[in-house]
Amino acid sequence: MNLKHNMERWTIEDSADLYQIREWGAGYFGISEKGDVVVTPLRDKSVSVSLPEIISGIVARGYDMPMLLRFEDILDSQITQLHESFRSAIARFDYKGQYKGVYPIKVNQQKQVIETITRIGKFYHHGLEAGSKAELIAALTFLEDKEACLVCNGYKDREFIDLGLFACKMGFKCFFVLEMPGELDLILERSKALGIKPLLGVRFKLSTQAGGHWTESGGDRSIFGLTISQVIETIEKLKEAGMLDCLQLLHYHLGSQIPNIRDIRASIQEACRVYAGLVLEGAAMGYFDLGGGLAVDYDGSHTNYMNSRNYTLDEYCADMIEAIMEILSEYNIAHPTIITESGRATVAYYSVLLFNIFDTSSIDTDSVPEELPENTPEIILNMLEVLKSLNVRNLQECYNDALYYRDEIRQMFKIGDLTMRQRALGDKIFWKIIQALIEGVKDLKFVPKDLMDIETALCDTYYANFSVFQSLPDSWAIGHLFPVMPVHRLAEKPERNAILADITCDCDGKIDRFIDKQGMRRALKLHTIREDEEYYLGVFLVGAYQETLGDLHNLLGDTNVVSIRVHEDGNYSFVREIEGDSVADVLSYVEYDPKDMTKQFRATAEQAVRENLITPRERREIMNMYEEGLRGYPYFEPYRS
Numbered sequence: 001m002n003l004k005h006n007m008e009r010w011t012i013e014d015s016a017d018l019y020q021i022r023e024w025g026a027g028y029f030g031i032s033e034k035g036d037v038v039v040t041p042l043r044d045k046s047v048s049v050s051l052p053e054i055i056s057g058i059v060a061r062g063y064d065m066p067m068l069l070r071f072e073d074i075l076d077s078q079i080t081q082l083h084e085s086f087r088s089a090i091a092r093f094d095y096k097g098q099y100k101g102v103y104p105i106k107v108n109q110q111k112q113v114i115e116t117i118t119r120i121g122k123f124y125h126h127g128l129e130a131g132s133k134a135e136l137i138a139a140l141t142f143l144e145d146k147e148a149c150l151v152c153n154g155y156k157d158r159e160f161i162d163l164g165l166f167a168c169k170m171g172f173k174c175f176f177v178l179e180m181p182g183e184l185d186l187i188l189e190r191s192k193a194l195g196i197k198p199l200l201g202v203r204f205k206l207s208t209q210a211g212g213h214w215t216e217s218g219g220d221r222s223i224f225g226l227t228i229s230q231v232i233e234t235i236e237k238l239k240e241a242g243m244l245d246c247l248q249l250l251h252y253h254l255g256s257q258i259p260n261i262r263d264i265r266a267s268i269q270e271a272c273r274v275y276a277g278l279v280l281e282g283a284a285m286g287y288f289d290l291g292g293g294l295a296v297d298y299d300g301s302h303t304n305y306m307n308s309r310n311y312t313l314d315e316y317c318a319d320m321i322e323a324i325m326e327i328l329s330e331y332n333i334a335h336p337t338i339i340t341e342s343g344r345a346t347v348a349y350y351s352v353l354l355f356n357i358f359d360t361s362s363i364d365t366d367s368v369p370e371e372l373p374e375n376t377p378e379i380i381l382n383m384l385e386v387l388k389s390l391n392v393r394n395l396q397e398c399y400n401d402a403l404y405y406r407d408e409i410r411q412m413f414k415i416g417d418l419t420m421r422q423r424a425l426g427d428k429i430f431w432k433i434i435q436a437l438i439e440g441v442k443d444l445k446f447v448p449k450d451l452m453d454i455e456t457a458l459c460d461t462y463y464a465n466f467s468v469f470q471s472l473p474d475s476w477a478i479g480h481l482f483p484v485m486p487v488h489r490l491a492e493k494p495e496r497n498a499i500l501a502d503i504t505c506d507c508d509g510k511i512d513r514f515i516d517k518q519g520m521r522r523a524l525k526l527h528t529i530r531e532d533e534e535y536y537l538g539v540f541l542v543g544a545y546q547e548t549l550g551d552l553h554n555l556l557g558d559t560n561v562v563s564i565r566v567h568e569d570g571n572y573s574f575v576r577e578i579e580g581d582s583v584a585d586v587l588s589y590v591e592y593d594p595k596d597m598t599k600q601f602r603a604t605a606e607q608a609v610r611e612n613l614i615t616p617r618e619r620r621e622i623m624n625m626y627e628e629g630l631r632g633y634p635y636f637e638p639y640r641s
């Protein structure tokens, strides 16, 4: 192959196209002249920082891969964009109400996220949404802005309600959203007992259903929210108690990651009718909370595929404002304050997972011997004949024959008619045929359907130093696609087709589906690993839902985390470093006591000394290793001699 020629032709533009970084990068991620992934989180797009440079800085400080990088400036930027988009739609349509966002804490509960959002959000009165007592307590601590909304969803017990009522008394705009019919009684009882009037909302169960992964959160089958008759019962109860003035908010939530704008519009229409109905019933109202659902374009396709969205943020805001105005104008009702609960879109871009590749394996296609042994069985000679006869005109036929002989060979091995070496020889010839087919289809104008994906049959496995279960739970659990790509060497042509195996050794611990303009790819183009150099990949847009949903499968714990703030002059500082779990940490999560363990193992080693299996000096060495192992990082650590 003319490698040099290929290298000259390949440019960073080709890499940008291949990995579609411009399509999903949302202006935050790009490729430098040198071929490095760069991050441009500030409004000034001439300021960028290089991921490989950040990595080498962090590694030099003694942190190992995998690692989560967080860019605080991206959070700032996302919050700002959300509000600016709503502001401009409000101005354009002359909407008379305001927009106030809230951030649903469950999407990423890290203290840093809450701190940053409340700090940046102050300017826009961006509030928080809490779905549990713990989240409410966190929200009350960080939300200083009394004009921002604090929306309480989720099941509320007495403690939750009392805390929320006192928050109201302290001046917080703390709404209890009724999720179930029974909740109201307890709220009314506690309100009376404490002498504090609540701010109330109802969550309405829409009949409109949207497409996407999480659609069961909306629609008739959704477990949350009140049906239309339960809404009416609530009104009756409030009337009876003389507290209809407390009912000020209508909420619905369609589900997360709604890829199609038509579903979003359809749901607003239905909800607007309910809003108008509540006003006509005499409820105070004034707040219209449209929930989450604003999607992230993970695959960059700008379509209504599950991992994408067919609208821009500006279109989303404009459609909402327009739809609300249109319907409410029929009733001549005052324009409400609009609340949205965007979580995913707010935080997804802010985290990048980085890891190195510590090994690769590929299928051997080079070592079919020139001369076959004399007693080579007929079936293997037949396979070899397929290879010899292969040409542009008979590719499909050769493919069929190769599959046939391969299956026969496997069968014969099973019943003992072929030896291990004979089967290995058959395998080698088979893969040689596949390789020839891959070369062959390149010259075809019309590729037969069976051979369309043939290239990915001969895929390498790249062993990646991270755990899917810990760091990308949605990839494993629901087949969610995140953009994955190398963070350097992008001026070089990636020659290998690969899938990624993680470090858990679980057969589900892999990534073998990748984003593509046309839906999905079964392999990722990667570079050949160099002996003397680490190869780093990044998984992008992982800031939403991944961090705390992750688990301890195979006892691989939290990764190292470094947060970065970029300065106007292009320098950056590490604003926060969080060391990942040690082996001792993860063991203690599952109730081992590292101290006891050490004691126990010391005794085992002493016994080995008594039995003359090891020397006392060796015992010392083994104990050192053991204790160092406990202190170490559970992931694949580089060998430092």
Ligand SMILES: *Cc1c(COP(=O)(O)O)cnc(C)c1O
Pocket: 104, 106, 107, 129, 153, 253, 255, 256, 257, 291, 292, 293, 294, 341, 342, 343, 344, 345
């Ligand atoms: C999870 C959740 C959200 C967040 O939705 P996104 O699609 O991530 O923006 C908002 N509201 C409620 C009630 C939720 O449960």
